[in-house]
Amino acid sequence: MEELLRRSEKLTTVGQLAAGVAHEIRNPLTTLRGFLQLQQETNKLTLAHVSLMLSELDRINLIVGEFLILAKPQATKFITKDVRDVLQDVIAFMNSEALLHDIEFRIAFTEENCRISCEENQLKQVFINLLKNAIEAMPSGGLIHINVSHRREHISITIADEGEGIPDEMIAKIGDPFFTGKETGTGLGIMVSQRIINSHRGTMDIRSQVKVGTTVHVMLPILKEGSESVILEG
Ligand code: ADP
Numbered sequence: 445m446e447e448l449l450r451r452s453e454k455l456t457t458v459g460q461l462a463a464g465v466a467h468e469i470r471n472p473l474t475t476l477r478g479f480l481q482l483q484q485e486t487n488k489l490t491l492a493h494v495s496l497m498l499s500e501l502d503r504i505n506l507i508v509g510e511f512l513i514l515a516k517p518q519a520t521k522f523i524t525k526d527v528r529d530v531l532q533d534v535i536a537f538m539n540s541e542a543l544l545h546d547i548e549f550r551i552a553f554t555e556e557n558c559r560i561s562c563e564e565n566q567l568k569q570v571f572i573n574l575l576k577n578a579i580e581a582m583p584s585g586g587l588i589h590i591n592v593s594h595r596r597e598h599i600s601i602t603i604a605d606e607g608e609g610i611p612d613e614m615i616a617k618i619g620d621p622f623f624t625g626k627e628t629g630t631g632l633g634i635m636v637s638q639r640i641i642n643s644h645r646g647t648m649d650i651r652s653q654v655k656v657g658t659t660v661h662v663m664l665p666i667l668k669e670g671s672e673s674v675i676l677e678g
């Protein structure tokens with residue numbers, strides 16, 4: 445059965461998000477504290493302990509890093525871009541990672557121009573998150589189809605993998621902060637992507653079929669000819 449998730453239907457509140465972050469960061473911190481205390485009391489910290497401590501620190505860093513992209517340390521800068529160029533940059537960036545896993549990108553882009561107004565780094569992060577998920581869903585390789593086309597007032601972007609798919613009982617939870625189906629996942633990629641797409645007045649849907657694959661569909665409003673707007677937001 446094919447399951448469709450309209451991600452725009454739910455967005456976690458700041459309060460729920462903060463509770464999640466606090467919880468997820470406290471766990472590795474507790475481990476770190478325990479080891480340091482062991483060292484203080486017994487001076488018996490081993491190399492194995494130290495490497496565990498490092499991986500706990502890495503996890504905290506990963507979680508904080510995923511949130512930084514939303515934190516907007518500087519003013520957000522929306523510029524005019526052709527979404528195909530943004531995608532090409534991301535594809536070039538992800539290509540070696542894909543090849544490493546026997547994965548090939550298949551691209552089908554419209555010939556028409558695809559101008560949008562976007563915060564380029566944030567939009568790139570969305571495509572990176574989605575391509576990473578696609579790659580991680582295909583441990584034995586395959587194809588990832590990336591399509592760009594026009595839909596009236598919108599640019600339609602689809603990223604379709606041939607991966608393991610998402611089981612029915614999981615799909616409603618995808619995009620909840622910290623919900624992950626992976627051993628070392630953070631469960632933040634889809635949530636962060638959804639927020640970024642929302643801030644671009646776009647939508648994001650996920651369709652998936654177990655053992656067939658997953659398709660993520662992103663729609664972004666087209667920037668009309670002549671409106672060369674650069675919007676700056678505090
Ligand atoms: P993470 O990748 O850290 O687990 P995400 O928010 O990116 O967090 O994804 C949440 C979960 O959604 C994943 O752990 C995975 O179970 C599922 N998922 C997302 N994208 C795909 C995909 N393309 N194929 C299969 N499962 C996916």
Ligand code: MG
Pocket residue numbers: 573576577633634
């Ligand atoms: Mg991910």
